[in-house]
Amino acid sequence: MLRTLRADPHYEPSVIPSNFLGGLTGGLRTLTLATVTLPPFCPALSTVTDLSVSGPLDMEQAVTFTRLFQLFPALESLTLDQLRQELSHHLPRAPAPVSLRKITLETFEGDYDLMEHYLEWRSRTLVDVEIEQIAPSPHSLRPLVDGALELMVGREYAFDRTFFRARGPGWTRGINFCSSGDAAAQSAAMILAVHSALLQVFRIELPSASLCAFLPVVAGLPRLRELTLHTRAGRHVPGSPAHYIGWEGLDLLPELPESIELVIVDIVGGAHACPLSAQDVRDLCSVLARLKHASLPRILVKGFTAEALNAVERSALDGCSVEFEIAVTT
Template identity: 30%
Template sequence: MAISRAGQLPIDFEYRRSSSKVPKDLLEAFARNMHRFLTFVFDGDMTTVDFSRPAPLLRKFVYDGWPWAGVIPPDFLGSSIGQLRELHLRAAIFPAVCPALETVRHLRATYPEHRERQGYTPHFDRLFDLCPRLEVLHLHDLEGAAGVELPRGPAPQTLRNVKLNSWWHCDLSQLYTAWQLHSVPDVQLETGLQCSSTIVALVAGALELAMTSDPEDEEKVLIVAHLSNSRNRTFAWDDVRNGCGPAPLLAAVLKDGAAFAQMQALDVPLSALRLALPAARHWPRLAHLTVRIYEYDPFDGDDDEFAQQSDKPPFDIGVPEFRLRWTFLECLRNAPALETLLLKVHMADGSESPSLDDARNLREQLFALSDCIPREVSVYGFPDVVVHALLPGEMDNPRVAFMADNLDG
């Protein structure tokens, strides 16, 4: 056995089970060698292992077994304060008191489902008392409310990275406020679109704000904010295609004037922008605007007029030479005075690239807006043949430059 062959040297140990039962001789080896473990990765049934022995060298403990819960006993690691820094638990069950957790800096835990609790109390409400020196906190599948199933707050002031995930049964914005996470450098929240959480508290004071689809997951919408003092905030709505579409929700966020009085740059889908621009007077410092135009807009809602027509404007799939229409860009007449304007056209997978005629029609639309948009406009998403065929003229107003760079470059 590898444990016994290592003599008395410290051990980085990982156990991946081949059956539901952990061999008896291995359980005995665990008990004899707990004092030697530096890292311990385990996916068996935690309740079958005696974790009451001291582990003074242990720095990282990972449990990701299924279908069992990650049950931490009150006498975990001999109830001794050692060197444990990193703790990862699937379906975590915490004790009310556990001295061995006081040194944990990095905690990643999944809230247990009802069937996984098996009569246990998860004690997630005790997390900040159990781990008062946290620097990184990732909690998944959260349920409940602050001060009930979850910690009342405030969170430890040592936190520098927080990631919270919940589907339907937890208001993450309430946790953000109750835990006083405003000063944490990096905060990420993720929830289902049906969740009624407001995100204004998360992104208020943004200097730069981006509302985009996740390039790695078309079912997810991302809101990324850069705040003062190098703070970053990310809010993700998942499963958007099964909802009503987030454009009205995004627009409602942008209409909160007090929250965006300092906003200097905005990256937003056209479907949300056109609903939000009546509040543009509340964005007095906005100088840089990026507008994303999607062939099949993941932000559209079925109850929004933007999506009620069968051809999904602004893209009119009809006469080939007028396959794209750009009339909804008229909303830019309500935009504040801008220094830069970028348009990014996103075609659906399998669709034909926008054509030279499409580009000419877009340019004509922008010429008609010359009195309310910047002197130069950059457009991304057209093929190279269009970029090279339609160069901006020196006397054009505005000068519309079709760019060959990547959409997300």
């Protein structure tokens, strides 16, 4: 019995006939297609739980998408990519199947805000949401983050993209969008605009370089107890075992609210051929030593190997008053 069908995404657009797979209800669970024209009815599709398909290319295909939820009543996961705004009004209307737990939506069109579809389809059972688009959506961010307990703000530097990911009891919702200019300030302003939806947040993750812009955000989260700062190890410093690492956010640790109990400094990067070094540890300790008279939360540093830490003088480690979680090398 056929349970999984994945078409080559480079094939010509598919046309699914009503008598697909004999026109009978079977055991098909996973269906992955490129662009497709859907039939008016098709019993073989009624058992599909995982559907991944590109958005319609033209009006002829688009009008068939209005019945997508009727054709796939057992859907648990739906991925729609390459969506086009001019055809968006033909995407299915609510209600979505009660079985639908996950949606992934993607567009490359600059003015197309996919939040409208999430708002149309959302339900208590839809607990995993991922939106990837060009346009930011500051006016409709609230439904994605409302009631979150954890919030992650990140950057994809190579593509000038920002992402927000919110987690609550049993759910995860995220959006990825292009950002220009001062991305940190833009992101902080978007989060501040929905501040009242985030009053339960107890953990937040940020790029270390964004901490300055996010200090007002952090100060306004009354339940915040844990802050993770991600910092990148860039290229190797010529003539030195050290890397270019953005430590600037650490100078702002004394400005954090006293309610924060733990700061995690997560250092990412350091290629296999040029791993983080003992000199990188010394540089970190030098930065933190400047703050030794400040009242700081517990600080946990991730990213250094045992080899790098063991090569550092004990006096340097004792002087920076932090804990290290040893990175495992493979």
